[in-house]
Amino acid sequence: MFFKKNLSNKKLIELYEALLLPRLIEEKMLILLRQGKISKWFSGIGQEAIAVGVTSALEDDEYILPMHRNLGVFTTRKIPLHRLFSQWQGKPNGFTKGRDRSFHFGTQEYNIVGMISHLGPQFGVADGIALGNLLKKNNKICAVFTGDGGTSEGDIHEALNVASVWKLPVLFCIENNGYGLSTPSSEQFKCEQLSDRAKGYAMESHIIDGNNIIEVYEKIADIAKSVRKNPRPVFIEFMTFRMRGHEEASGTKYVPKELLEEWATKDPIENFQAFLKNTGILTEEKEVELKTKIINKISDNLELAFNENPITPNTEKELSDVYQYFDYKEIKSTKKTKNIRFVDAISDGLRLAMQHHSNLVIMGQDIAEYGGVFKITEGLVDTFGKERIRNTPICESAIISTAYGLSVNGFKSVVEMQFADFVSSGFNPIVNLLAKSNYRWNQNADVVIRMPCGAGVGAGPFHSQTNEAWFTKTPGLKVVYPAFPYDAKGLLTTAIEDPNPVLFFEHKALYRSIRQDVPEDYYTLPLGKAKLLNKGNNLTIISFGYALHWVLEFLEENSTISADVIDLRTLLPLDTDTIYSSVKKTGKVIVIQEDSLFGGIASDISSLIHENCFEYLDAPVKRVASIETPIPFEPNLEKQYLGKNRLAKEINELIDY
The missing domain is CATH 3.40.50.970 (Thiamin diphosphate (ThDP)-binding fold, Pyr/PP domains)
Structure with a gap:
């Protein structure tokens, strides 16, 4: 049931157009999926009113954290369609440079933070954004989405608790569409409504008809206005249904036919369209005009994306984008x-x-x-x-x-x-x-x-x-x-x-x-730069942390041993230049770590030395580490566990090799 309330005819048509856009895009994408022109699709057909309504109610500079069924978030934020289409095809104009697919992306330009497949951390990220808003005192909120299935994850409960304790201005938007992939709600949770869980966090909650765009928009607008003035988390359960599978390959065979038929009568777009026509707000001519405009817009933007050149693999570019560039500036100490x-x-x-x-x-x-x-x-x-x-x-x-x-x-x-x-x-x-x-x-x-x-x-x-x-x-x-x-x-x-x-x-x-x-004052030291603590000619000893002090103690007791001692200081990035320079001088290397041996950093350092300095070696690279057990607490057992006991034997064997 729709009620016009205080919304103008212009606003109602805007909401209608905002609903049509993701629906018509989806219908086109399903065709392209069958043609093999996109890799995967998670349909939001039947749920558009939630994404469109929430996004329309928020201010453009307020962050939204959507899921893979929330196309309406991206379109309502007016992201250029050709960029969305490029994203789904893995083209350069997409948001992830072909590195992640579908809706696994975010954009600061449009204040959207994309999802990761693990779902749960999304709520914690929203907590952090909301905390930032509190610290800035900017009276902004953020909204984060998940489905009924995601609410079973521990990360979700942790984040709800943090938001409650810290009074963070977050709208936790739960799309209860009845299924977590193929698992019905009856097998996911025993509370009558997911919103009942909010009581355990002393959190305000609401249940909203997720297929009614007017109800979604108006209620979220009211809640958002209130939360901006009185910061607090709000748990919102949207009752809805997805008319297609979890993803297109899944199908809907696990859904009873009568349930699909029931929810088909509640289609958020068809019902809203009928309401607008019945009240004289929308005419047949206007409907055709809007749909034609949107279809043409989709076609034009698809052409732009299809004509875009594919990504050319570039190893250097791939590696350089793993980290954000850090322009290290040395700050030297000036005080005592x-x-x-x-x-x-x-x-x-x-x-x-x-x-x-x-x-x-x-x-x-x-x-x-x-x-x-x-x-x-x-x-x-x-x-x-x-x-x-x-x-x-x-x-x-x-x-x-x-x-x-x-x-x-x-x-x-x-x-x-x-x-x-x-x-x-x-x-x-x-x-x-x-x-x-x-x-x-x-x-x-x-x-x-x-x-x-x-x-x-x-x-x-x-x-x-x-x-x-x-x-x-x-x-x-x-x-x-x-x-x-x-x-x-x-x-x-x-x-x-x-x-x-x-x-x-x-x-x-x-x-x-x-x-x-x-x-006593503020100073910096570079990451990725090891330190040569001791100079010698007979062997190179590489270590870090507590184990490095075992080495120094041993050398103090064995002053005749001439060794380079390298303190790695940072393990990633690793200073291979200092390591290789020493190895080429001494010809013998031992790497000491406190952790158990197999799979540790000492193994990789050994491999790097063998691969890059093999012709300079006078003996195989040795490793010293703790034994392959968990760490016991009893003093004698702990002493037996640690590699310190075996250090002298291994160093002397290497020297005598």
Whole structure:
């Protein structure tokens, strides 16, 4: 049932035209799909009123995070159709340069953040954008979409909780179309309505007829106006149905025929069109005129896309777009030094970075008044306030996604993992969202994730891993692993300067066991540049982090051994020039890591040396690492686990080779 309410005839025709455009595009795309001219299609036929209504109700500079069935978001934001068609054909004028398909793209020009197939992180990204709006005090909101199936994901629940606790101005738009791919709602959740879940988060909720464009537009416009004045999250369940399969290859055989027939009578465009005709707002002539105009527009833009040259593969271009360009500028220290601990260097680096970057936010569990479990952020909340030093719920995944959303909205962020081991709970957004973002749609992820890590403190299997190898395998990430206070502070400030995602490893055993003279002011050190700590001729020893101190201790006790000692400092990017130069001089190499051996960074370094310096080697490259077990807590078992015990034997064997 449609009611005109306060909408003018002009506005009603605008909404009608906005509904027609995605429907007519879809009908054409389904033909092209069968002709093999596009690769895949996720149909939104039957659901257009939601995307069109929500987008029409928001302001153009308010972010929307759509899903793959929300073509109406893109068309209502007036993205040039030829660019959409180029995107779906993998042409250069698309938004991902042929690197990602269909609706897996975003565009800052139109304030749209595209989806990833993992669905759940989308809500966390919206949290970050909304947090940015709060910090800017711009009275803007954002809207994020998911389907009924996506609401079962843990990331969704984490993000809803964060939004509720922080009172973030987000519209969480749930399209309840009855099926998660082929799984009916009865097999997905037991609550009567998905909106019932909002009660658990003390969140306002609404149920809206998703096939009624007037109801969608007017209710969302009212909610949006209210949220701009009184920031808060709102959970909105749109009741709708998709008339085609999850994707075209899926079909609809799993849907009862009578259900399809029932929802066919509720078509959002046919019913709205009938209403407009019955009230005299739309004539047959006007309908034909609008459809003809849109069809011609589609044809003209398709021709532009079809005539566009295909992408020419360029390896150099592909590699250069994995990271956003970072113009590193060295900032030298000008003030006196102070002898401080590793933990103090990290803390000081964060404090100075907060002063240096007014758009920097630090997030993590217990980091505000408590100062974090290692007291690294102690006192920062007194200086910078709780808006920028933010305690988080225990939800690693949502907070990392939130950090990405902050980056989209122009902020930098540092996220503290309470222990590096816990990053597994946030693994997905790191490797599938942050790491791929710049490559996919030229959106950087300006995020540093601090990783307190490592054994040697009797913390056992869940609090002792040094898991850098999880991330050195992933293009798009940078991995930093300092061994000394001076490096820790300078590399941390650079990591925060860098617009790319950085995993910053801090070994817990070094926090309070090592001291060094460190400049008191702000300075930077380059990423991807190793440090030659010791010069020698007999062999090259390569290491980083805590294991590097095993090496230095061994050489101190064996002063007759002449060795180059390389502190990698950063693992990604890796300073191969320094490594190769030393190997060519000494002819013998040993690589030491704390992590267990198989699949670690030492293996890749060994391979690189064999491939690039083979003719200079006088012996096979040796590796020293921990044994292939989880990390035990009992002191004798932990000592047995660590490679330190085997270091002397392996070095002496290499020298004698």
